[in-house]
Amino acid sequence: MTSFTYCRSSASPPTPPAASARLPDMQELLAFLQDPELVARFQRRCGLYLAEGLIRDHGKTRPANGAPITGEKTLGHMDGSWDHQDGNFNYRYKQDSVPVEDCRKPRYEVRNWLLHYLFLLSAGLGHEVFYITCLPWIHWNLDPFLCRRLVNMWTIVMYIGQVMKDLLKLPRPPSPPVVKLETRVDAEYGLPSTHAMAATAISFTLLLSAPSRVQFCFQIGLLIAATTSSLVSLSRLYTGMHSVLDVVCGVLITAVLILLTYPYWESFDSFQLTSPLSPIIALSLLLFLSYTYPELDYYSTTRGDTTTILGVCAGCSVGYWVNAQLGHTFEPQGLLPVPLPTLTALSVARSAGRSLVGVATLVGTRQIVKKLSLDLLYSWYNVLKTDPNARRRKEIEVPSKFVTYTAVGLVNSILVNRLFVLLGLL
Structure with missing residues (x-):
């Protein structure tokens, strides 16, 4: 009779990597999401290009023929690396030389005008002219209750977003490689995108508040809310004003704020009015x-x-x-929810x-x-x-x-x- 002996290997099984060893992967992901080249590629996919004749080569901007540039100005773009010795992820700036004339006036080429106007319109949904017309329109034509709820949540997310920008002090994507279509807010910091925060807050606060007030198809409302917030978020990439990380963080922060405050909306309404x-x-x-x-x-x-x-x-x-x-x-007045106006x-x-x-x-x-x-x-x-x-x-x-x-x-x-x-x- 043949006997078999089972021997246990003296070699210990591989141990899973420590949490600290996985940190560089997360930091590399954050650096990737903040990479301005990611925004530039999205712009090119949508038909928005820097003016022909400018190329980006190893951190330098030069004419396509390689000729020297007179009157250069340095701009920085963000870069970073993981320091394995002290366990920190270090951000740093790399200097790029760009012509002065290109710093003063954006030069770009539009190859898809439909997307161009769609994203410009979507970006406008985060400006003052929209707030001073859309939010009051809901008050005047639909229900002051909904306008009050929207103003409250809009204020909370915008204040938190603006303060986070000036505390974190993370820069916006540089140009080049990004095409910048807006200049007024270029001096502001980038993370989080308050456009994405406001669009998400307004869309989903309205979606969650309206069923108790107005009769409508919730699935259609969900589709409209998701489409609106997505278009506004993507418009911040198209206009070159935010990195992917800025937009993603803006949406996630707003989602968390809505989840945390939702149980207290009714109580706050009662306090606010009485x-x-x-x-x-x-x-x-x-x-x-x-x-x-x-x-x-x-x-x-x-x-x-x-x-x-x-x-x-x-x-x-x-x-x-x-x-x-x-x-x-x-x-x-009367039994709620009321039908939508005919x-x-x-x-x-x-x-x-x-x-x-x-x-x-x-x-x-x-x-x-x-x-x-x-x-x-x-x-x-x-x-x-x-x-x-x-x-x-x-x-x-x-x-x-x-x-x-x-x-x-x-x-x-x-x-x-x-x-x-x-x-x-x-």
Whole structure:
């Protein structure tokens, strides 16, 4: 009878890699997602190219024929590497030489005009002109409740996103290799993308809030929300203003904020409308956040934009509280959810009339209060109106923008609907 002996190998089984050994892979992934070449490739796939004649070769930008460039200017692009000795991932800048004329004016070629205009339109959904028209439109034509909920979540995600930008201080993708189609916010930092945050917050807050108020097909609403937020996010890559990492982080941060705050939405609504402390807290807290916004070594539009958002929220919050105390909220009456309004020639005409009157009222309010507040602050601080940097001073920019957009929020929430009643538009 043959016997078999089973011998156990003296060699120990391979041990899984330590967590610290896997860190470089994660850091390499983050560096890859932040690589400007990834954004440039997306732009080229969509038909957007740097002007022909410029190529990028080993960190240098030169004409295609290799001739020397006169009057160069250095720009940096982000690079990084994993330091195995100290266990840290180190970011650094590499200098690129680009012609001065190319720094002053973007030179690019569009080969797909359909995508070009689609992404430019989508990018516009994150600008002030959209906020001052779309959010009030929901108030005027659908339900003030939904507008209030959207303004609250929009303010939370935008404030957190803007503060994160100026604390993390991660740069936007450089040009070249990226084509930059926007210049106003180029001095801001990149991560996270507040366009992606705002689009995701508005789309999915509306989707989650609307079923209790309006009858609609949830699947169609989900498709619209996902499409809108995706287009806005991709537009930030197409315009060259954000890296893939900026956009992904913006969407994920917003998703987390929605999940964390969703259980408390109803409780906050009740406090906002009924508590006598609501207007006091709204004005004082949001003004405090405006003044304590993180300071930078140079001027950036983030502080002013954030103060604008906080001012709108303060004005709307106080306005909705006033409406609740007066007992006239202009919200749908009867059994909820109500059917969507029937589209008729008369309803479309009234909606268009409300939109025109409403936008004109808000823009007029903005212009009047802005001028009055600036004139008063210039006089108070003895500043010349012709000084181009006067508006950038904290003691002028913050109170001017906060007062201006608080007035816009108050007018939108309190006065505009009453104006519609006088004009027979409701």
